[in-house]
Amino acid sequence: MALITRSQTIDRRLEDVFDVVADAGNFAAWNPTIKASRRLDNGELGDGSRFEWQLRGFGNVVQEFEEFERNRRLRIVPKLKTLSGGHRFTFSALGGSTRIDHELEMVPQGVFRLMAPMIARTGRKNLRDTAEALQAFLERTPG
Numbered sequence: 462m463a464l465i466t467r468s469q470t471i472d473r474r475l476e477d478v479f480d481v482v483a484d485a486g487n488f489a490a491w492n493p494t495i496k497a498s499r500r501l502d503n504g505e506l507g508d509g510s511r512f513e514w515q516l517r518g519f520g521n522v523v524q525e526f527e528e529f530e531r532n533r534r535l536r537i538v539p540k541l542k543t544l545s546g547g548h549r550f551t552f553s554a555l556g557g558s559t560r561i562d563h564e565l566e567m568v569p570q571g572v573f574r575l576m577a578p579m580i581a582r583t584g585r586k587n588l589r590d591t592a593e594a595l596q597a598f599l600e601r602t603p604g
Contacts, residue, residue: 465565465584469592470558473599478559479532481599482550485512485524491598493517494587512537518583548588561595563588 471478481491486500497515501523504510510526519541528536528549538547546566553560567584 463565463567463584465563465567465588467563467565467588467592468560469563469596470555470560471596471599472558474557475532475552475554475559478561478595478599479535479552481595482535482561483526483529483531485510485514485526485537488512488514491594493590493594517587548591561592563592 481487483506486498489495489498492498494517495514496517499513501511501513502509506526507529508526510529512524514522514524516522516539519539523540525538525540526535527538527547528534532552534549534551536547536549549564549566551562551564553562565584565588
């Protein structure tokens, strides 16, 4: 199992940052690890909201929200047989900026446990790329 953490501060209001992360159907617009993204359901966002991402290295993966607390916390969980875990975002206001604490948990299943070191390495790179792209997107987009 890999648990990868990262913290960052983005020069945007907490509500703006949370809204971009919660718009998981639009992740492909800014996240280099996702080739295409779309929402699979309708209605208000919250626990159980589902999305599909064409994820680099994994293909099409359904993602589901858990721990949805507007402007506080959100966990995005992949629905894969080969890998469990998820990406937890915890948001804190810092005046006009926002701190995000990331926790990426990757637990290979079955025979894929043999690939744990490679999966952890890929996870660290993907988390770094995602955090940097999120910051660049938010800080260049008008508020």
